[in-house]
Amino acid sequence: MRPAREVLEQLRELRAGDLPTHGGRTLAYVYDSGLSGVDDLAAQAHALASSANGLDPTAFPSLRRLENDLVATAAGLLGGTEETVGAVTSGGTESCLLAVLAAREGRPDVTAPSMVLPSTAHAAFHKAAHLFRVRPVVVPADPGTFRADPGAMAAAIDDTTVLVVAGAPSYAHGVLDPIAEIAAAAAARGVRMHVDACIGGWILPYFRRLGRPVPDFGFGVEGVTSISVDLHKYAYCAKGVSVLLHANADLRRGHYFASADWPGYTMLNSTIQSTRSGGPLAAAWAVVRHLGDDGYLELARRTLAAVTGLAHGIEAIDGLRLLAEPDSTLLALTATDEGFDLFTVADEMRVRGWYVQPQFAHASSPVNLHLTVTAANRGSEAELASDLAASVAAARAAGPVTVDEDVAAFVAALDPETLTAEQFAGLLTAAGMGGGARLPDRMAEINALLGAASPALRERLLREFLGMLYRSE
Numbered sequence: 178m179r180p181a182r183e184v185l186e187q188l189r190e191l192r193a194g195d196l197p198t199h200g201g202r203t204l205a206y207v208y209d210s211g212l213s214g215v216d217d218l219a220a221q222a223h224a225l226a227s228s229a230n231g232l233d234p235t236a237f238p239s240l241r242r243l244e245n246d247l248v249a250t251a252a253g254l255l256g257g258t259e260e261t262v263g264a265v266t267s268g269g270t271e272s273c274l275l276a277v278l279a280a281r282e283g284r285p286d287v288t289a290p291s292m293v294l295p296s297t298a299h300a301a302f303h304k305a306a307h308l309f310r311v312r313p314v315v316v317p318a319d320p321g322t323f324r325a326d327p328g329a330m331a332a333a334i335d336d337t338t339v340l341v342v343a344g345a346p347s348y349a350h351g352v353l354d355p356i357a358e359i360a361a362a363a364a365a366r367g368v369r370m371h372v373d374a375c376i377g378g379w380i381l382p383y384f385r386r387l388g389r390p391v392p393d394f395g396f397g398v399e400g401v402t403s404i405s406v407d408l409h410k411y412a413y414c415a416k417g418v419s420v421l422l423h424a425n426a427d428l429r430r431g432h433y434f435a436s437a438d439w440p441g442y443t444m445l446n447s448t449i450q451s452t453r454s455g456g457p458l459a460a461a462w463a464v465v466r467h468l469g470d471d472g473y474l475e476l477a478r479r480t481l482a483a484v485t486g487l488a489h490g491i492e493a494i495d496g497l498r499l500l501a502e503p504d505s506t507l508l509a510l511t512a513t514d515e516g517f518d519l520f521t522v523a524d525e526m527r528v529r530g531w532y533v534q535p536q537f538a539h540a541s542s543p544v545n546l547h548l549t550v551t552a553a554n555r556g557s558e559a560e561l562a563s564d565l566a567a568s569v570a571a572a573r574a575a576g577p578v579t580v581d582e583d584v585a586a587f588v589a590a591l592d593p594e595t596l597t598a599e600q601f602a603g604l605l606t607a608a609g610m611g612g613g614a615r616l617p618d619r620m621a622e623i624n625a626l627l628g629a630a631s632p633a634l635r636e637r638l639l640r641e642f643l644g645m646l647y648r649s650e
């Protein structure tokens with residue numbers, strides 16, 4: 178046996194190579210309340226329940242109680258009624274998947290089901306479409322505001338539509354879709370409407386209480402039938418917890434699963450998982466109870482101040498502009514001229530100790546950088562803005578990134594359907610990654626190369642890349 182101390186030491190060393198999860202310097206993937214004690218509490222609660230199994234809520238009634246409490250708190254935030262029910266899932270994607278599955282199962286009369294999505298819907302819905310064979314009918318969002326176009330979405334509903342989706346807010350641009358109009362159109366056709374509030378659901382109600390004009394996007398809106406909200410985002414819980422709410426129990430039934438057709442225990446699942454660790458659930462329950470309504474209001478106040486300050490700071494930087502006025506906590510910033518490369522700005526921010534997330538061009542949305550702002554960003558807005566300005570200056574000095582002509586021609590000739598291992602290896606070599614899975618420190622060239630590929634080819638290349646990352650080291 179290896180001593181526990183030694184193993185933990187090794188784990189700490191490995192973790193030291195990751196992006197920091199605290200301090201507000203990683204502006205995607207992680208959410209930091211900035212409060213001391215929250216993570217310790219989550220870790221202790223996690224340890225208390227991680228060996229318990231949500232597979233059987235009669236064997237572990239504590240987990241059922243924790244889940245019912247979290248669902249009730251989420252429903253309270255989002256305009257739920259006595260009819261509102263839900264499920265705790267492993268994350269936003271699982272919540273979205275289950276909303277789609279329940280909608281499909283709710284319409285057994287529709288043989289080739291489809292769902293209407295704005296072009297800005299989260300990729301989780303494309304995953305649901307892929308897994309559950311529900312055809313996505315993608316409706317272009319307004320090219321200027323990036324909000325879903327309610328008229329076009331209404332017109333896209335037909336007899337095969339089992340679900341209409343909108344975001345509160347969208348991830349890429351951080352804007353709220355016109356939920357009320359879309360929900361009314363869905364209701365008029367007797368179709369379910371899911372509000373993807375994965376990222377906004379736990380903070381926007383508090384923004385409203387702080388005086389921001391946030392239109393209602395919850396169950397108070399006629400026609401909304403389900404809502405997803407991630408606790409591992411703005412509820413500042415440890416990873417692995419989201420809530421899917423349904424307006425009533427009938428709507429939820431479609432994602433429940435029972436199988437008695439085997440010789441073992443009766444498998445009875447409310448979500449995709451069967452064995453479900455009690456750890457993330459207990460950690461989330463503890464954090465939500467600890468922070469409470471007043472705690473979340475104060476965190477929302479700090480986050481709102483940070484996002485407002487940052488938006489002003491960014492607008493003042495020569496060469497950058499926001500793609501949209503932030504409705505929530507997310508910023509998407511783009512270049513106002515061609516004199517520099519935004520992906521180089523991301524690399525320069527890395528050099529200065531910040532992670533900002535590159536977003537590729539899509540329809541009317543140009544290449545941009547995404548920032549998820551949390552309470553931990555309060556107080557360092559000026560430093561972030563000045564490092565952004567310095568990064569733009571450095572990117573300007575470095576000049577635009579160009580993809581080598583031969584490489585561009587090679588990429589243009591690749592067919593995502595028939596890509597071979599040799600072609601992929603050739604591309605890796607061209608990208609300077611012939612040596613294997615280690616990413617170069619600077620990503621601008623690779624991002625430029627990926628940006629030049631069609632989305633279908635990019636998806637294929639990324640899947641190959643994933644296969645390369647997950648091999649024994």
Ligand SMILES: *Cc1c(COP(=O)(O)O)cnc(C)c1O
Pocket residue numbers: 268269270271273299301344346347348373374375376407419
């Ligand atoms: C984060 C997010 C998701 C997916 O959530 P995961 O927890 O990453 O699976 C879905 N929709 C929106 C709007 C999100 O922000």
